[in-house]
Amino acid sequence: MPDDERPVPPRLQGRSRAGRSSRRTLSAELIAEAALALIDEDGVEALSMRRVAERLGTGAASLYAHVASKEELLDLVVDRVMAEVQVPAPDAADWGETVKQLMRNHRAVLRAHRDIARIALARIPTGPNALPVLEQTLALLRASGLSDRVVGLAPDLMALYVDAVTFEETLFEGSQHPGPEATLEDVQAFARELRDFFAALPEDRYPNLRAMAAPLTSDGNVDPDERFEFALDVIVRGLQAIAADERA
Amino acid sequence: MPDDERPVPPRLQGRSRAGRSSRRTLSAELIAEAALALIDEDGVEALSMRRVAERLGTGAASLYAHVASKEELLDLVVDRVMAEVQVPAPDAADWGETVKQLMRNHRAVLRAHRDIARIALARIPTGPNALPVLEQTLALLRASGLSDRVVGLAPDLMALYVDAVTFEETLFEGSQHPGPEATLEDVQAFARELRDFFAALPEDRYPNLRAMAAPLTSDGNVDPDERFEFALDVIVRGLQAIAADERA
C-alpha cells in the first residue's frame, strides 16, 4: 500500500518544525490524506476513525489532537479534492460555454473520487481550496454581462446541481451489486428493468408512464453524459434568457 | 405522544387479517410511521432500529420480520412522504408556471419533514406513492409541446434540484447551533459572517470575491425563497428556450 505518493502541498504558514526527524509526525493534512485514500478505495461507508488511525499506525484517539471530529475530517477531505477543479478562463464572447466547461470539470473531479459528491453535498465549502475556485468562477460569470444579483446566485445553483447529479450517478451505478466495480452495463440493465416496469403499468392509471417508458430510461441505454449535457443546456440557456432580459 | 393520528392509508392488497384483535400487530407500515415520527422529532441522525422498536414497544430484532434493513425502512419513509406532494393540473397555455408550482409544492413537503430531503436524495424513488407523482408530472410536461426526449429528461432534473436545494437549506439553517430550532435569524447571522469574511479577503488574490461579497450572501439578508425562485426561473426559462428551438 503506497501511502507516500501524492506529496502534501505546502500549507499556508507551513508547520515545518525543522528539528524533528521522527518517522512521520501526525498532522491534519496527513490524516485527511489517509482518509481520502480510504474513501477512494472502499467508500465513505467503510470510513471510520479507527481505520484511518490504523492506516497511520496509531490509535483512533490520537487523531483527535489534530482534528476535532469526523465531520471536520470530512470537511478537510472535500476541500482537498476541490483543489483539483480547473476553472476555465473568462470568455465574454462565449461565457455559456465556459460555464458548461467549469461544470464538466467539476463533475469529472467528483467522479474521480468515490463518494466525494455525497460528502460535498452535505456541507457548505469554505475551505482554502474551495475559495480560489469560487473566485475564478465569479471572474468567469462577471464576464457574462449578468447583473451582480444573478452572478451572486448562480454559483450555488451550479455547484449544487453538479454535486447532486454526480451523487445520483453513483447510486445508479451501485444499484445492481453494491461492490466497487459497477459497470455501465449494470446501469443499463437497471434502466431496461425500469423501462419494462413502466411499460407494464395499468393503462388506465398510468397512461403517461407507459407512453414515456422509453424516453424516461433512454430506452434502456442510459448515457450519464447525455443526461448531464441536457441539464447544462437547460441551466445555461436559462441564464442566457435572464441575461437577455436584463439587457432589455 | 399521539402515535395513532394519521391513519395508515389502505395498502394495495390490504393485509387485513380480520380475526386478530391483538393490541397492534407489527407491520411495515406501522414501522415506517414510527420511523417518520422519530425523524420529524429528532432528525435522521437520531434514528436507530432500537429507537423505532422502543416506540413500538418491542425489540430491534422484531423489526426485521417486516423490513429487510434500515435502508429499506428509509425507502418506505420517503415514499410515505411523497404521498403528500400535490401535482398541478396540466395547463398548456402556461406550462412553465405549472412546472414551477410543482417544484414549489415538492419543496414545501420536504421542508415540512425534517431531513427527508437528505434521505430522498440518496435513493431513486420507485415506491407506490412516488409513481402517481411521476405520472402526473409527465402529464403536465407533455402539455408543454416539448419533445419526448426532453419530457423524459426533465423530471429527474426537477426532482434532483428540489431535493438538493432543500437539503442545503437545512444545512444553512442548522449551521449556527445544531439544535432543532434554527431560526431565519441564525441563517442571516451566518450570511453576515460570510459576507464580512469575503469582503476582508486580500484584494490582489480575491478581487471578485471581495466585490461580490454582498450579492453572494444577499447582503446578509438571505431569503431561501428568493434563491429557490431564481433557480425555478433558470430551469423553466431553459426548458422554454429548448421548446422554442424544437418548434423551429
Add this chain to the structure above:
DNA sequence: ACCTGAACACCGTTCAAGT
C-alpha cells in the same frame, strides 16, 4: 409464522495516565 434476548462485530468520542 412471528417474536425475542443475547450476542457479534463494530462505531465516535472521552479521559486519565503516561512521556
Add this chain to the structure above:
DNA sequence: ACCTGAACACCGTTCAAGT
C-alpha cells in the same frame, strides 16, 4: 505538547430459542 489504552454509550444485524 502530544500520544495512548481502555472505557462509555451506543450502532445494524443475526440467530438460536421460544410460542
